[in-house]
Amino acid sequence: MSFGVPLLLVTVLFVPVLLGVYVWQLRRRRRQAVRFSNVALLRAAGAGSSSWRRHVPVALVLCALGLLGLASARPTVRAEVPTSSATVILALDVSGSMCATDVTPNRLAAAQAAVRSFVQGQDDETKVGLVVFSGFAQLAVAPTVDRDELLAALDAVTTGRGTTIGAAILRSIDAIAEVDPNVAPADAVDEPTTDGPGLGEPSPTPSAGPGPGAGPGAGGGAAAGTVGVAPEIIVLLTDGANTRGVTPAAAADQAAARGVRVYPIGFGTTNPTQMACTRDQYGGFQPRARDLAGFGGGSMGGRNFLVVDEAALKGVAQRTGGEYFAATDAEGLTKVLADLPKHVTVAEQDIDLSAAVAMLAAVVLLGGVAISLRRSTR
Numbered sequence: 578m579s580f581g582v583p584l585l586l587v588t589v590l591f592v593p594v595l596l597g598v599y600v601w602q603l604r605r606r607r608r609q610a611v612r613f614s615n616v617a618l619l620r621a622a623g624a625g626s627s628s629w630r631r632h633v634p635v636a637l638v639l640c641a642l643g644l645l646g647l648a649s650a651r652p653t654v655r656a657e658v659p660t661s662s663a664t665v666i667l668a669l670d671v672s673g674s675m676c677a678t679d680v681t682p683n684r685l686a687a688a689q690a691a692v693r694s695f696v697q698g699q700d701d702e703t704k705v706g707l708v709v710f711s712g713f714a715q716l717a718v719a720p721t722v723d724r725d726e727l728l729a730a731l732d733a734v735t736t737g738r739g740t741t742i743g744a745a746i747l748r749s750i751d752a753i754a755e756v757d758p759n760v761a762p763a764d765a766v767d768e769p770t771t772d773g774p775g776l777g778e779p780s781p782t783p784s785a786g787p788g789p790g791a792g793p794g795a796g797g798g799a800a801a802g803t804v805g806v807a808p809e810i811i812v813l814l815t816d817g818a819n820t821r822g823v824t825p826a827a828a829a830d831q832a833a834a835r836g837v838r839v840y841p842i843g844f845g846t847t848n849p850t851q852m853a854c855t856r857d858q859y860g861g862f863q864p865r866a867r868d869l870a871g872f873g874g875g876s877m878g879g880r881n882f883l884v885v886d887e888a889a890l891k892g893v894a895q896r897t898g899g900e901y902f903a904a905t906d907a908e909g910l911t912k913v914l915a916d917l918p919k920h921v922t923v924a925e926q927d928i929d930l931s932a933a934v935a936m937l938a939a940v941v942l943l944g945g946v947a948i949s950l951r952r953s954t955r
Contacts, residue, residue: 579927581651588646592639599635631952637945644938652934653927663808664704664720664756666749667692669731670815670844672711672740674883676854677816679846680906684816685858687907688844689731692814695914696727706752710745711737712821720756736859742815743823746832746839746893749811753837759927760807760835766823806836806898812917813893814910816845818886825889829896838899842913843885846905 580586669692675685696705706720707730717730747763754762811832819825832839887903894901902917904910 578652578654578930581653581929581931583650585650586646588649589643591646592643595642596639599639634945634949634952637941637948641938641942641945644934644941648931648934648938652930654930656928663810664706664753665699666706666708666720666752666809666811667695668708668710668714668745668749668811668813668815669734670711670740670742670745670817671709671734671736672815672817673736673738673852674740674817674845674849675736676852676858677845677849677883678853679848679850680844683853683858684845685734685736685854687910688814688816689734691907691910691914692731693728694911695917696724696731698915699724704756706749707731708745708749708752709734710741710748712739713741714744714748716748716752720752735857736854740815740817740820741822742813742819742825742889742893743828745813745815746811746825746828747823749813749839750832750835750837753807753809753811753835757807757809760809760837763828763831766827766831806838809837810899811837811839812914813839813841813890814844815841815890816843816885817883819889825886825893826896829893832893832897837897839893839897840899840917841890841893841901842910843887843890843901843903844905844910845885847884849883 669688671685675683675688677684680687699705701722704720704722705718705724705727706716707718707727709715709717717734718727721727743766747766750760750763754760829839885903887901891901893899902913904913
């Protein structure tokens with residue numbers, strides 16, 4: 578057990594002081610009692626009352642005062658919290674490479690179907706949020722238990738240029754901070770990568786404005802400092818490598834500092850084929866001929882941005898205490914998401930016991946008062 582305000586534990590010391598005063602008063606009364614000449618009369622007056630029972634009300638009051646002092650120090654205990662009582666943030670890659678048809682009918686459609694199944698399989702208490710990212714990240718749906726809102730936003734996502742895995746992690750942290758006061762929002766970072774631009778575009782500074790996707794979402798908010806491991810998790814689904822903005826490693830360090838675990842899922846094969854998204858899926862990103870021509874290779878500086886960067890994703894999982902999963906087809910992705918609760922069963926979290934201890938103190942105090950009133954009526 579630990580205490581949020583350990584200095585207030587000094588208030589508990591008043592209990593032994595009061596106990597000493599009570600004992601001193603009892604001894605003083607005994608000395609005065611011997612002044613009566615008729616000792617038999619005193620014994621008769623005290624007959625029928627047990628010697629220890631008359632001290633019970635005082636003992637209960639002193640116990641209640643001690644508990645109140647303990648509650649004021651904000652006691653906390655570390656306990657395992659089921660994931661189902663927490664929040665899951667789904668960070669979905671909607672970059673142009675998600676139009677690749679190496680996964681039938683294309684990566685984006687297969688990912689949407691798998692995520693839909695995952696959302697529908699959650700219990701009624703689990704909050705799920707949706708972050709979508711391509712050239713920058715957007716909170717499409719704040720953590721909620723409204724499955725219809727989530728599914729509507731999921732069906733309406735559109736693709737964009739670039740892949741900002743690091744920004745997606747930071748935006749997911751902000752979403753968690755909105756629902757958990759123990760998780761601080763992500764720190765502002767302006768750290769471009771050396772990976773190079775994605776699909777022939779320059780690398781802009783990460784934007785905090787609206788990004789690709791459908792529904793509107795709330796941004797980050799103020800929060801207190803973190804303690805231990807947060808029960809909330811981030812499930813990051815991507816098919817490529819970070820092309821701009823903060824690096825996944827830097828973002829993972831921020832998540833780890835807040836106790837937020839990230840579970841990356843690498844999706845797609847190592848041989849991406851042509852892109853074929855529907856008009857609705859393309860949204861603001863209509864591939865140009867020169868983009869499609871180099872799609873099979875898609876490498877810049879020795880790295881293929883259209884193939885999962887497993888090394889980076891495994892590093893994110895290791896830094897944050899999560900686990901990396903790989904899925905090369907729609908069936909594999911559905912299975913990974915379905916099996917995720919087996920890997921994420923519980924998380925340690927500090928639970929504040931102040932209210933419970935104060936409640937117990939009130940019950941004990943009322944018990945002492947009740948016994949005292951009953952004795953007085955007799």
